[in-house]
Amino acid sequence: MTVHIYNSQTKQKEVFKPIQAPHVGMYVCGITVYDYCHIGHARVMVCFDMIVRHLRSRGYDVKYVRNITDIDDKIIQRAIENGESTQTLTERFIKAMHEDEAALNVLRPDVEPKATEYITQITDMVQTLVDKGFAYAAANGDVYFRVEKFADYGKLSGKRIEELQSGARVDVNEQKESPLDFVLWKASKPDEPHWSSPWGEGRPGWHIECSAMSKHTIGEHLDIHGGGHDLQFPHHENEIAQSECAHGHTYVNTWMHVGFVNVNNEKMSKSLGNFFTIRDVLKSYPAEVIRFFLLSSHYRNPLNYTTENLDNARAALRRLYGALDGVKLVTPAANLVSQWTDAYNAVMDDDFNTPQAFAVLFDLATEVNKAKATKDQYLAGQLAQLLVSLGNQLGILTSEPSAFLQGGIATDGLSEADIQAKIEARLAAKKAKDFTQADSIRNELKSAGIEILDTPQGTTWRRI
């Protein structure tokens, strides 16, 4: 009955207790918009979409905020390379991101704040930190956070200040008092986008935007804060430092981090160059298959990107749609609803265990198929409706079964009318007991990627 969530900070599953139930404030770090989203980005989007959907289905009134970083070094650099303004660059990729998300059936967050729209709130927070002695302006106009002033620094990532210092993989920068200090406000170079501030013309550092935007969209104290696993340090650690020093109290109750998408057991990332963009993969696989694939392992575990795994996701989805195919949906009886939704909720309440949720769907599909076989169409219709409803909670099973099964990626060049004509011809041959001819037509279609199924309801087809 209660939702349990794994908290990255305490490293254990905890009972989820919102600060002001049923309201839940959830902030997720979105992407920096200077390029197309890849499958790793897609995983974060889809996972938190799944999480919001489930929390809402459990009665929580979630305010879901996911930011857009639309100003930073890479954006500036890319805009210069392209000979365009940062604004036209970011607008283009924000649009692309929204298209990709829509394809993957990701619901839009309630608020998508952009860093450039919160400059005042950002400089206000920097000023507070300066006033309280947690930050200082350097000679060049940069403002830095004084890490050693925050005793709890490292509590999220399990790092210790002393060890970080000896690690010494930090930039040497004579503007900083300490190498660990991080930038809150960056003085702008000529030609760079800039905003005025008490410390001169400049732009926000990366970490501060999330502290400021979460405060102004949700509040100073968040129920859930999430993002990709790589953001745990330093980004989220720095957010904690900024927010807790500025506000004087706890910033986040539950930290959630989504595991990486790997390629050959290595993290998919821009810098390694081993990434696949969402829109590229969409050319080869239906969006629903990608979504299923992304949810097929637990959100915290690594997920290996391979065509084999995508093919497997497609095959699994075909089984579910195969069960739904040809069944007329009817409202399920209350006892059936509770039996199956209880099973579903039990595993989803346990830290959003989507692989087990899928197992429930497959069990349900088996029951649908059994009911179909025993000609109990009413039972089949009820179970199928449950399967659709639960699948929809995960953002899948949103297509017409026949559309999904016949959709595929068409390479055969046959129109539906062509296929239908062949099926008619084969049926005629069958009726005439000319099985050689019938089989020859079926084989012909099969080599074109079309599979014929003779069912009690008649002959149907699907793409292999």
Place this chain on the structure above:
RNA sequence: GGCCGGAUGGUAGAGUGGUUAUACACUUGAUUGCAAAUCAAUGAAUCUCGGUUCGAUUCCGGGUCCGGCCUCCA
């Protein structure tokens, strides 16, 4: 070097101190003109060495291997 996570059947991927995950693939039976789909049955795994325990894949410790963070990264 510091910190963290992981090793499960052919593949993917969960749970569990003793009892079926689930999916794909494989085998057999039913069904079918033959198929496909479906149902049924079967086969198939818990990295290694110790410890705790009546009993460990599960808990604890060592080892090996893999990955991540410590610099921008979802």
